[in-house]
Amino acid sequence: MGTFFHRHRSGTPYLLLAPGILWLAIFFLIPLLFLxxxxxxxxxxxxFQFTWEFSNFSDGIRDYHQQFVRSxxxxxxxxxxxxxxAYPLVYWIAFRAGPWRNLFLLAIVAPFFVTYLxxxxxxxxxxxxxxxxxxxxxxxxxxxxxxxxxxxTFAVVAGITYNFFPxxxxxxxxxxxxxxxxxxxxxxxxxxxxTRAFLRVTLPLSAPGIVAGTLLTFIPAAGDFINAALxxxxxxxxxxxxxxxxxxxxxxxxxxxxxxxxLMGAILVALLIYARIVGSERLTG
Amino acid sequence: xxxxxxxxxxxxxxxxxRSWAFVKRxxxxxxxxxxxxxxxxxxxxxxxxxxxxxxxxxxxxWEGFTLDNWVNWNDVLGIQAAVIRSLExxxxxxxxxxxxxxxxxxxxxxHRFVGRGATSLLIFLPMATPEIVLGxxxxxxxxxxxxxxxxxFVTIFIAHVLFIVSFIVVTVKARLIGFDRHLEEAAMDxxxxxxxxxxKVTLPLLAPAMLAAALLGFALSIDDFVITYFNGGSVTQTxxxxxxxxxxxxxxxxxxxxxxxxxxxxIALALGNVLWQYRSAKRTQGAT
Numbered sequence: 001m002g003t004f005f006h007r008h009r010s011g012t013p014y015l016l017l018a019p020g021i022l023w024l025a026i027f028f029l030i031p032l033l034f035l036x037x038x039x040x041x042x043x044x045x046x047x048f049q050f051t052w053e054f055s056n057f058s059d060g061i062r063d064y065h066q067q068f069v070r071s072x073x074x075x076x077x078x079x080x081x082x083x084x085x086a087y088p089l090v091y092w093i094a095f096r097a098g099p100w101r102n103l104f105l106l107a108i109v110a111p112f113f114v115t116y117l118x119x120x121x122x123x124x125x126x127x128x129x130x131x132x133x134x135x136x137x138x139x140x141x142x143x144x145x146x147x148x149x150x151x152x153t154f155a156v157v158a159g160i161t162y163n164f165f166p167x168x169x170x171x172x173x174x175x176x177x178x179x180x181x182x183x184x185x186x187x188x189x190x191x192x193x194x195t196r197a198f199l200r201v202t203l204p205l206s207a208p209g210i211v212a213g214t215l216l217t218f219i220p221a222a223g224d225f226i227n228a229a230l231x232x233x234x235x236x237x238x239x240x241x242x243x244x245x246x247x248x249x250x251x252x253x254x255x256x257x258x259x260x261x262x263l264m265g266a267i268l269v270a271l272l273i274y275a276r277i278v279g280s281e282r283l284t285g
Numbered sequence: 286x287x288x289x290x291x292x293x294x295x296x297x298x299x300x301x302x303r304s305w306a307f308v309k310r311x312x313x314x315x316x317x318x319x320x321x322x323x324x325x326x327x328x329x330x331x332x333x334x335x336x337x338x339x340x341x342x343x344x345x346x347w348e349g350f351t352l353d354n355w356v357n358w359n360d361v362l363g364i365q366a367a368v369i370r371s372l373e374x375x376x377x378x379x380x381x382x383x384x385x386x387x388x389x390x391x392x393x394x395x396h397r398f399v400g401r402g403a404t405s406l407l408i409f410l411p412m413a414t415p416e417i418v419l420g421x422x423x424x425x426x427x428x429x430x431x432x433x434x435x436x437x438f439v440t441i442f443i444a445h446v447l448f449i450v451s452f453i454v455v456t457v458k459a460r461l462i463g464f465d466r467h468l469e470e471a472a473m474d475x476x477x478x479x480x481x482x483x484x485k486v487t488l489p490l491l492a493p494a495m496l497a498a499a500l501l502g503f504a505l506s507i508d509d510f511v512i513t514y515f516n517g518g519s520v521t522q523t524x525x526x527x528x529x530x531x532x533x534x535x536x537x538x539x540x541x542x543x544x545x546x547x548x549x550x551x552i553a554l555a556l557g558n559v560l561w562q563y564r565s566a567k568r569t570q571g572a573t
Binding site: 012013017019020021023024025027028030031032035038085086092096102107108109110111112116117118119122123124126130162165215220223224225226230240244247248253256257267 | 404413508541
């Protein structure tokens with residue numbers, strides 16, 4: 001096939017690409033244009049008109065800045081919680097689990113095999129008012145006699161943390177697994193304490209995994225609405241809940257489209273800030 | 286510790302030091318196993334509550350063991366149709382996306398061409414876009430082109446191919462990079478034409494990567510809620526959309542039965558794969 005490709009160097013790659021790229025162009029890029037077109041319309045369902053209605057954006061920020069802030073705070077806390085839970089676990093799998101590595105890796109992705117909505121509903125069972133967790137916490141007086149976990153911020157953030165955990169764990173595992181064990185031996189030979197070897201060798205070398213995991217966790221978490229809808233109340237409502245209800249319940253397409261763009265923009269700004277922090281830390285460290 | 290009189294003063298620090306060493310050595314293991322338990326807990330709950338016999342409409346509190354839910358899994362109105370719909374869309378979208386994705390991966394790995402960077406970016410972007418934005422933007426396309434698209438089976442299929450195809454490209458690409466092209470050249474030198482070479486050499490070598498990618502794509506498709514919910518309209522329901530609709534009213538244990546069955550099939554496939562890797566790794570170790 002090699003010679004076949006060489007002979008048709010100019011045309012072949014485009015023939016291979018054409019069907020898939022057309023699909024992505026028609027159903028990903030063009031819809032984004034339509035979303036932009038929709039976001040500048042005004043009127044009432046179903047008679048919207050294109051009027052360069054930029055106020056959809058300013059109104060979106062004015063009316064829903066709370067939900068925006070909440071989404072980013074929840075996604076941020078969940079991302080940090082994922083990192084704190086995942087790093088020691090995958091470190092242990094990569095360096096201590098021996099031949100059982102693949103089995104434990106399977107345990108990390110196992111939640112993905114249970115339908116997203118159903119595994120979120122499982123947290124309803126676990127955190128239920130009559131459930132064992134709440135009654136234990138009440139007996140220990142950590143919760144008051146009427147205290148509950150469901151319908152609280154804790155439940156929503158915990159749900160997000162659980163649902164996006166594998167996105168954090170897998171990239172960190174990949175970066176840890178690629179570390180050459182001879183580097184750690186060299187650190188030991190040079191009299192580095194285990195702590196120092198970890199801080200100066202392992203941690204910096206796993207940084208790319210942490211960065212990738214953070215992005216893969218934070219982006220979907222910021223746009224999530226399922227955890228807030230199932231485990232929270234309107235007081236925990238995130239920007240995803242607003243977009244969802246405007247698109248599918250109140251049929252206010254222009255405002256929903258504008259909020260979608262604002263969400264993408266806000267995520268982009270967060271990513272730029274993050275890149276700035278990560279980059280400058282790398283420079284000084 | 287301090288109140289206990291120690292007969293041998295030199296043993297005390299050594300016990301303390303030893304227990305500290307014990308804690309240090311096993312703290313990480315204990316923490317890791319606790320996190321694993323946390324990951325497994327909701328799965329265990331889903332499976333456990335598929336055997337529950339709730340007296341009311343909600344399946345939140347354990348009330349007794351029964352096998353009825355498994356025997357009469359399709360006793361809930363609409364659940365069987367939704368499961369069948371999920372499987373149909375999963376199969377169709379996976380097949381189409383695997384073909385499209387493999388072709389793209391071959392072009393990107395094996396060719397230098399104008400627009401290669403832009404192509405890679407176009408593959409990456411859908412994976413970096415929040416699902417809700419993907420679903421919403423596609424919905425605006427369909428709403429603005431109602432003459433061509435009616436929300437339903439076809440629009441769900443289109444949406445699934447769209448969000449799966451990037452993952453297929455990434456998976457196949459990873460495998461193609463380590464691909465030995467001399468085998469193909471040898472086949473051509475031995476007189477095989479392009480089509481025979483592709484059929485007899487390239488395709489068999491690519492098959493494992495395509496199968497892995499297809500399994501991932503199928504898992505993504507069958508689990509998707511957000512994009513399907515936005516683009517499915519009100520009539521066509523996949524299993525996750527069915528669960529969303531019913532969750533507001535009551536969640537019957539049959540939902541847990543279906544989710545458990547999907548989980549058990551997936552985990553059996555994955556476990557088989559792990560064991561197979563483990564055994565072949567052992568065999569190659571023994572050979573050397």
